[in-house]
Amino acid sequence: MNAPETAVDQATRVAAGATRSRYDNVSIALHWLTVFLVLSLFALGELWGYAHRPLRGELVMVHMSLGILLGLAVAARIVWRLLPGHQVAPAVSGLTETLARIVHWLLYALLAFQSLFGWYVRWSEGEAMSFFGLLIPSPLTPVSREMHHQIQEWHGWVGWAIVIVAAGHAAAALHHHFVLRDSVLVRMLPRGTMEQGAR
Ligand code: HEM
Numbered sequence: 001m002n003a004p005e006t007a008v009d010q011a012t013r014v015a016a017g018a019t020r021s022r023y024d025n026v027s028i029a030l031h032w033l034t035v036f037l038v039l040s041l042f043a044l045g046e047l048w049g050y051a052h053r054p055l056r057g058e059l060v061m062v063h064m065s066l067g068i069l070l071g072l073a074v075a076a077r078i079v080w081r082l083l084p085g086h087q088v089a090p091a092v093s094g095l096t097e098t099l100a101r102i103v104h105w106l107l108y109a110l111l112a113f114q115s116l117f118g119w120y121v122r123w124s125e126g127e128a129m130s131f132f133g134l135l136i137p138s139p140l141t142p143v144s145r146e147m148h149h150q151i152q153e154w155h156g157w158v159g160w161a162i163v164i165v166a167a168g169h170a171a172a173a174l175h176h177h178f179v180l181r182d183s184v185l186v187r188m189l190p191r192g193t194m195e196q197g198a199r
């Protein structure tokens with residue numbers, strides 16, 4: 001009969017990556033790429049109003065290009081997560097687990113929606129999407145100017161919703177790490193980062 005696993009055994013097994021109790025490198029890379037893209041897109045969308053031409057147009061072009069990359073990163077993350085063998089065991093249980101699941105899926109839903117809606121924002125005014133200078137023409141009939149402004153505003157609100165939900169999610173991750181002192185944050189960090197903090 002096997003002896004019961006001690007805390008040291010468990011820590012060794014986790015450190016060796018022999019369980020799915022932490023995220024794999026692809027998931028970690030896609031998570032932090034998504035964070036970088038969302039924050040850059042938000043900053044650009046909020047700031048280009050203060051810039052003059054031609055800088056303003058260039059910032060909009062960078063926003064569209066990073067937006068297309070965000071769509072690809074989110075699609076890759078969702079496909080990767082659904083493939084067998086890439087799921088992690090929940091780090092928490094009960095109500096906290098349910099809440100974490102709801103927040104993660106809400107973030108995925110908002111990100112997927114915004115990634116597609118961004119194309120509509122551009123195409124609804126009859127303008128081409130730009131991916132670092134490569135133009136993708138609009139297949140749509142342009143809407144009125146007023147309607148287009150309304151669509152832009154909705155896109156801005158969804159952006160705010162993403163940033164607010166993500167800020168709550170990040171605060172929860174920091175609370176786990178610094179107050180509850182568990183492994184929730186460490187399992188989403190590249191191996192070797194703050195390893196001592198993991199329990
Ligand atoms: C989390 C992701 C995103 C955030 C936070 C965000 C944020 C914003 C904000 C705040 C604006 C300004 C809205 C206004 O003027 O009222 C904007 C405009 C725009 N966004 Fe995004 N966005 C995101 C993703 C995307 C994506 C994925 C695309 C394209 C694939 C995209 C394309 C556009 C376009 C075309 C505009 C209008 C630019 C113009 O003024 O001509 N965005 N975005």
Ligand code: HEM
Nearest residue numbers: 034035038081091100104107108166170173174184185188
């Ligand atoms: C724009 C910002 C962010 C977005 C959109 C975002 C999105 C997500 C999503 C969708 C997941 C679920 C991953 C999965 O299981 O498939 C996740 C997990 C996670 N995120 Fe974020 N995140 C953001 C920022 C942050 C920040 C700033 C931190 C740290 C301070 C963080 C820490 C974590 C951790 C620790 C997990 C794993 C939670 C667990 O094991 O249950 N995230 N994030």
